[in-house]
Amino acid sequence: MWQNLIVAVIVAAALAHFSTRYLPAAWRRHIVYFLARRGVNQDKAAKFFKTTPDCGTGCGSCGSCGTEDRAPAAGSAGDTSQPLKRVIPLHVQR
Numbered sequence: 001m002w003q004n005l006i007v008a009v010i011v012a013a014a015l016a017h018f019s020t021r022y023l024p025a026a027w028r029r030h031i032v033y034f035l036a037r038r039g040v041n042q043d044k045a046a047k048f049f050k051t052t053p054d055c056g057t058g059c060g061s062c063g064s065c066g067t068e069d070r071a072p073a074a075g076s077a078g079d080t081s082q083p084l085k086r087v088i089p090l091h092v093q094r
Contacts, residue, residue, distance in 0.1 A: 020049050 019031065028049040036042035046052055 025051055 019028070023031075028051045030047045032042060032051055035045045035068050
């Protein structure tokens with residue numbers, strides 16, 4: 001009986017390590033969201049799963065909270081400058 005309990009603890013620890021390290025970020029965010037809806041502290045779960053909390057926390061990292069000190073997006077109303085273009089130089093070696 002003790003052997004079964006020890007094996008179950010080892011498997012649970014291995015599953016937790018796998019889910020925090022090797023799962024895709026989208027899956028980890030879904031797990032954090034699922035746990036937060038069940039009453040787990042969202043900030044601690046996000047830290048454990050090495051991801052960011054969702055936008056409901058008001059952290060402002062995704063830019064959807066609408067802070068006023070941010071510059072308006074390119075192409076918005078009243079913006080007279082050209083949209084920013086990013087040039088990626090490619091160096092061909094033959």
